Amino acid sequence: MNCVAIVAEFKLGKLDPSTYELISKGRDIADAFKTKLYLIMLGEKIDEVIEELSNKGLDQIIAYEHPLLNHYTDAYINILYETFKELKPSLILLIHSFTSMDLAPALAAKLHANIVTNCTDLLIEDNKLIPVRSMYGGKVWVRIGVEDEKPLIVSIQKGVIKPKERIELPKAQILRRSVELKEDELKVKFLRILEPKPAEIDITKADLIVAAGRGVGDKSGLKLVEQLAEALGATLACSRPLIDLGWLPSERQVGLSGKTVKPKLYIACGISGASQHIVGMKDSKIIVSINTDSKAPIFDYSDYAIIGDLRKIIPAIIEELKLKES
Amino acid sequence: MNLVVLLKQVVSSDVEFEISEDGKELNFKKVSYVINEADDYALEAALRLKELTKGYVTVISLGPMRVREALYIAMAKGADKAIHISIEEKLLYSLDPSSVAKILSKAISKTPYEIILTGSESFDYAASQVGVLVAESLGIPHISVVSGIEVLNGAIKVKRELGEGFNAELLINPPALLTIQYGIYSLRYAPVFKILNAKKRSIMTLHLQDLGLSIEEIKPKTRIIQYFAPPKGRKARYITGSPNEIAKNLIKELREAKVV
Numbered sequence: 001m002n003c004v005a006i007v008a009e010f011k012l013g014k015l016d017p018s019t020y021e022l023i024s025k026g027r028d029i030a031d032a033f034k035t036k037l038y039l040i041m042l043g044e045k046i047d048e049v050i051e052e053l054s055n056k057g058l059d060q061i062i063a064y065e066h067p068l069l070n071h072y073t074d075a076y077i078n079i080l081y082e083t084f085k086e087l088k089p090s091l092i093l094l095i096h097s098f099t100s101m102d103l104a105p106a107l108a109a110k111l112h113a114n115i116v117t118n119c120t121d122l123l124i125e126d127n128k129l130i131p132v133r134s135m136y137g138g139k140v141w142v143r144i145g146v147e148d149e150k151p152l153i154v155s156i157q158k159g160v161i162k163p164k165e166r167i168e169l170p171k172a173q174i175l176r177r178s179v180e181l182k183e184d185e186l187k188v189k190f191l192r193i194l195e196p197k198p199a200e201i202d203i204t205k206a207d208l209i210v211a212a213g214r215g216v217g218d219k220s221g222l223k224l225v226e227q228l229a230e231a232l233g234a235t236l237a238c239s240r241p242l243i244d245l246g247w248l249p250s251e252r253q254v255g256l257s258g259k260t261v262k263p264k265l266y267i268a269c270g271i272s273g274a275s276q277h278i279v280g281m282k283d284s285k286i287i288v289s290i291n292t293d294s295k296a297p298i299f300d301y302s303d304y305a306i307i308g309d310l311r312k313i314i315p316a317i318i319e320e321l322k323l324k325e326s
Numbered sequence: 327m328n329l330v331v332l333l334k335q336v337v338s339s340d341v342e343f344e345i346s347e348d349g350k351e352l353n354f355k356k357v358s359y360v361i362n363e364a365d366d367y368a369l370e371a372a373l374r375l376k377e378l379t380k381g382y383v384t385v386i387s388l389g390p391m392r393v394r395e396a397l398y399i400a401m402a403k404g405a406d407k408a409i410h411i412s413i414e415e416k417l418l419y420s421l422d423p424s425s426v427a428k429i430l431s432k433a434i435s436k437t438p439y440e441i442i443l444t445g446s447e448s449f450d451y452a453a454s455q456v457g458v459l460v461a462e463s464l465g466i467p468h469i470s471v472v473s474g475i476e477v478l479n480g481a482i483k484v485k486r487e488l489g490e491g492f493n494a495e496l497l498i499n500p501p502a503l504l505t506i507q508y509g510i511y512s513l514r515y516a517p518v519f520k521i522l523n524a525k526k527r528s529i530m531t532l533h534l535q536d537l538g539l540s541i542e543e544i545k546p547k548t549r550i551i552q553y554f555a556p557p558k559g560r561k562a563r564y565i566t567g568s569p570n571e572i573a574k575n576l577i578k579e580l581r582e583a584k585v586v
Contacts, residue, residue, distance in 0.1 A: 012492060071494055074467060098487055101446065101454040101505070102470035105423070108455075109462030114547045115424070117453045130551075136450055137339055138556060140352065145551040187467035189497040191483070196491025208585070232586055244509025250491035257489040265585040272339060282559055286585055288576065289562075293340055297556060304579060305562035306572055316573035321586075 001033040005089035006058075007080065008041035008049070009097060012193070013070055015049045016158075018095045020056065024163035025122060025156065026093050027057045032124050035090075038062060039172075040083055044070035050174060058172040062087075068181045072099045073188040075181055077106045084111055089151060091129065093122075096155040098257070104155050113151040116144050120160050120275070129154075137274045138297035158256060159279040199251040201235065208234035209263045211254055211281070214241040215270020215291060215310065222247055224314045225269045231318045237261065239277045255280035269310045273298025290314070327381035327477075327500075329372040330437055331405065332430055332444035332457065334362040335389055335396040339449060349552040361396045364445025368506040370513050371475060372443050373404045378477055382406050384437055388429055390415045397529055402520035408529045409433060411537070422546035423451070427459030429544060432537040434464065440500040441482070446471050446507045454505070461503035468503040469496055473510055 006026045009016040023039065030037040036059040041049065044067050053061060064079055076099075084092065084107065092107065094100040096118045108115035116131035120141065123130040131144040131154050146152055183189065203209065210229035216222045222242070229236040238248045240255055254261055256276040266284035270291060271277060278301055281287070288304040289296070290313050299305045306313055342356040361369070372383045385400040387393040388411040397408035411433055421429075434442065442464075444457040454470070461468035473493055474485030482500065485493045487507050534544070565575050580586045 012488065073496070098471045098489060102458055102468065105455040105458035106462055106468070108424075109459055115455065116548055117455055118447075131548075134556060135452070136337065136341055136343075137452075139341065140343070140345065140553050141556050142550045143552040143554070144548050146548050150547070187498065188469060191495040191497055193488075194485065194493040194495055199491075240508065246509075246512070257487065259490065265580065278559075286580070286583055287560065288580075295342055299562050300556055301559040302562040303560055304576060305564045306576070307564065307566075308569070308572065312569040313572055316569035317576060320570075320573040320577045 001035050002088050002090040003036045003038055004030045004033075004091045004093065005038040005040060005084065005087060007092065007094045007100075007103070008039055008053070009095040009099070010041075010043055013043065015052070016095065016097075018158040019053075020163045021158070021161040022093045022095060022156065023053075023056050023058060025161045027166070028164075029091065029122070029124065029129070030059075036060065038087065038089065040064075040080060042069045042076055042079060054172050054174060055169050056172075057166055057169045060173045060175060062175045062177060064177055064179045066179050066181050068183060068186070068190075069179075071190045071193075072103070073186050073190050075186055076103055077110070079179060080107055081110045084151075092151065092153045094153070094155045096157050100155045104153050108153050111151060111153075113153050114146050115153040116146065117155040119154055119156045122154055122156060134275055137272060138278070139295060157275055157279060159260075159282075196250055200249075201251060203235055203237045203252055203254065204259050204261050206235035206237075206261065206263050208232055208265045209237050209254075209261055209284070210234045210267045210269065211237040211239065211271060212242060212248075212269050213239040213271030213277075215272070216242075217270070219247065221270065221311060224311065228267070228269070228314050228318055231321045234265070234267070239271045268298050268302070269314065271298055272296045273301060327375060327379040327440045328438045329375055329381050329383045330434055330439045330442045331365070331369050331372045331383060331385045331400070332442065332460065333365045333369060333385050333387045333396055333400060334445070334448050335359050335387060335393040336362045336448055336450045345553045345555065349554055352553055359392055359395065361399060362445055362448045362450075364447055364506060364508055366445070366513055367508055367510050368443040368445050369400055369403065369405065370511050371472075371504075371506050372441075373514070374511060375441065375475065375477065376404065384409060384439075386411065386430060386433055386437075388413060388426060389418055394529055398521055398524040399516050401524035401527055402516035403514055409437070409532060410529050411532050413534065417541075420546060420549065421544065422548045423453050423455035424459060425544040425546050427456050427463060429534070429537065429539060430456065431460045431463040432539060433532060434460065442466075442501075442503040444503070444505055446505045457503055457505040464501075464503075466501045466503055467498055468505070469498055470505040471507045472504045473507045475504070475510075
């Protein structure tokens with residue numbers, strides 16, 4: 001096996017901490033195959049990030065710095081393609097993100113590599129790499145077999161790899177590479193960042209959270225969940241579909257494209273538990289879920305599971321809370 | 327403007343199945359099919375672009391006869407033309423995103439297009455690969471996770487979701503492929519009478535040989551070697567009974583745990 005290469009994950013110009021998850025996984029694999037671990041980073045003003053990553057278990061950091069690399073465009077694809085053509089890694093690791101959804105398949109096409117995305121793990125068995133991923137909204141997991149003569153690109157979900165504590169890591173060799181970029185040669189031109197409206201609430205600070213999902217059905221269902229939050233003195237949050245419907249603002253979203261929360265109590269109402277949601281709430285202290293689908297993946301992450309209609313269960317809980325108070 | 331939508335029909339989220347003893351297959355217990363939600367948003371975006379630019383929408387779907395239902399719904403919503411790439415269920419299940427992309431790009435290369443739209447992910451496989459692989463195979467630029475589209479003179483301005491409410495505004499020139507994010511617009515609904523009318527219209531059917539593809543050429547590079555039950559993050563205690571009993575038990579537990 002040739003080397004392992006990681007593409008550092010940046011979000012709004014900052015290193016995303018999930019990069020450490022990749023480094024930990026990448027180090028394990030590189031050690032098992034007795035090969036080297038590289039990290040490629042692209043960005044603007046990345047001195048601090050290079051310094052920060054220089055003693056984290058990488059053999060070499062290859063850094064491209066340019067004002068036009070502050071945001072993801074097709075320039076990333078071209079630079080990484082040229083880098084990997086030369087470096088010839090056997091394995092390329094990325095975080096499954098809005099960026100890699102565009103980048104990883106494009107690299108696979110250009111490099112004629114095999115690709116497995118949105119993985120929950122990457123195992124080594126009999127000297128072979130076995131990507132693991134979930135399907136059908138998390139109702140089943142699968143192990144993937146890959147032709148092994150080609151380079152493999154794997155993107156891994158955020159939060160599924162627990163970075164190992166390591167001591168005495170050697171310093172990485174730093175390779176800064178200059179890059180010529182002309183804006184008019186890019187096919188995707190970056191114009192600007194559109195910021196969300198100033199948030200009115202920070203759900204990451206809440207001790208108690210009651211969250212609503214698509215299973216609320218309609219706005220009267222959402223109203224019930226809101227009433228439960230109120231009765232508990234909890235903060236209302238939600239999963240992605242309610243943002244898409246425009247029923248709640250994005251600041252209340254828990255999950256991959258929203259916030260990560262760790263309250264003392266998280267009550268999931270009508271949330272099926274797709275991995276994008278789970279990653280944002282699985283470290284809550286106590287998790288309660290209410291869902292009509294007995295096979296909903298959310299139950300695999302709950303301490304208390306209630307199979308039933310939230311329209312019947314929630315009013316009963318609110319009544320019970322009132323009863324105890326009086 | 328010629329718009330092409332890649333539409334996948336998937337099992338609905340309440341699907342139930344059992345894993346065979348050897349872990350080699352899934353035996354479906356309860357299954358119904360729907361248009362993949364993100365692709366429905368891609369269709370919606372295409373229909374709005376059609377209305378703005380007096381465009382023409384072609385919808386393409388790969389699969390067995392069942393996918394024609396999805397194509398009729400798309401026509402009922404306003405798609406002008408539907409292409410069904412017919413393939414047996416068993417072969418479909420053996421394919422990976424790279425084989426699917428190969429088939430779709432062959433079909434698209436025979437269709438005029440300025441913008442190709444598809445969903446940012448599918449419910450069943452959620453690989454988010456096919457759209458970009460198609461674009462790469464056609465040699466056109468692509469933007470993924472699109473949350474807004476504005477047609478300018480010649481170019482299109484696109485919003486790309488970054489998470490936590492942030493978006494990037496980007497400019498791209500057609501021909502291009504966009505993968506569409508959930509919630510870009512609210513979805514229109516196809517009334518039953520329109521679906522019945524659509525069923526009187528014809529769907530163009532293509533087979534692999536019409537596309538000049540052999541089974542060997544679409545051989546998957548990756549395959550599922552084992553299905554298994556998801557690992558349990560926690561062992562849940564199931565609270566059962568009437569709603570009142572459930573409420574009583576739950577609140578008792580939460581009070582004992584001192585969280586409420």
